[in-house]
Amino acid sequence: MVQNSRCGLPLPLTASFDCVAYTTRPADIPALPNMTLPEKNKRNVAIEAGNTKSIDYTRAYEAARATTAGVGALDVGAPLLPYFEYSDDEKAMLVRSSRLVDAVGPLPTYMVEYIVTEQIRVDAEETTEKARVEKERADKEKEKLKANMPIIGTMRKNNPRSISSALSAPVTIPAVFLMTMGHQIMLPLHWFSNNILRKANSNPHSVPMEWITAQQTTALVKPPRVQVVDLTKMAKLHGGEEAWKAMTPSIWEECSKNLMAALQQLSVPQDPNNPEPTQATEYALHANFSFLHSSTLLMIT
Incomplete structure (x- = not known):
């Protein structure tokens, strides 16, 4: 069988x-x-x-x-x-009331697991809702506080910038510019704009450089190698000798003042009792004449 x-x-x-x-x-x-x-x-x-x-x-x-x-x-x-x-109403009552669970129990294990899972979900939703309500309340308090604050004297400028380059603070001439000029390598005038100089100071790697051997000063000491501006690469970034034609009068004046500052740092200070011309003093004569001429034209027009 x-x-x-x-x-x-x-x-x-x-x-x-x-x-x-x-x-x-x-x-x-x-x-x-x-x-x-x-x-x-x-x-x-x-x-x-x-x-x-x-x-x-x-x-x-x-x-x-x-x-x-x-x-x-x-x-x-x-x-x-x-x-x-179990009906949806019965499930909801069991999830929300532990007293009901105790009164009608014991419950099957799968139903206990369901109740615990739902309670965790409900608790998470209530926590999220409380956080949202609290944030709304805090935001309303901030808005109310702003509304009660005086507005006179509240508009301030933390980092003012001059509307004219002529009013800007002096710009530090980068060391590599001075080293280049000190070795008789002249740089185009428009490279002395405030923007280019500030960028060179804040980010030295923005200026392409090359190594050269310094001029021989004595037969006994080998001249050192120094870093100077790489003219070819710099011209690709900011334009070569012909780019000065695109300068406005204010930018030309800005660059001239910065170039004059560089020449003054490289020149020997003048002795009032025995004045000798330097590149700085010679350039100052031409620059000052140009400044005066451009100012006169502006007054006439």
Whole structure:
């Protein structure tokens, strides 16, 4: 006589029997008419106990099937029974009221897990909402505080910039510019604009450089190698000798003053009792004449 398995199939079960699908929880079924919440919990707890026992049998069978010894007299568990479903209102009440849980319990494990998961989600939403409300309240307080503050004297400029280069603070001449001029390498006038000089001071790598050997001053000492402006590369960045034609009168005056400052640093200070012309004094004569001439033209026009 053929003996049947708990699942209803003849023993032995075939190797294709799907233990995973067999232990999958079936869909819940509607509750019986007039079934109270305590009764539903009691029935579901009993169903869960039977299902757990059945799953244990099936998993033991599956594990034995994977060994060389085989399943022997083992069998899978009974088919899993469906649970009685909880309504949305019942779930909401159980999530929100621990007293109700205690009063109608015990609950099946899967329902306890659901309640804990929902409580964590609700707590997170409430925390987010509280933070949003608190931020709105703080923002309103800030706006109210701003509205009550006096407005006279509140508009201030922290980093003022001159509207004219003539009013700007003196610009430091970069050391590499001075080194280049000191070795009789003249730089185009428009390279002495405030913008180029400031950029060279704040970012020395923006100025292309090259190494040259300094002029021989004595036969006994080998002249050192020094860094100067690479004229070819600098001209590609800021224009060569012909670019001065595009300068406005104010930029020309700005560059001339900066060039004069560089020449003054490189020249020997004049002795009032024995004045000797220097490149700085000679350039000052031409520059001052040009400044005066351009100012006169502006006054006439």
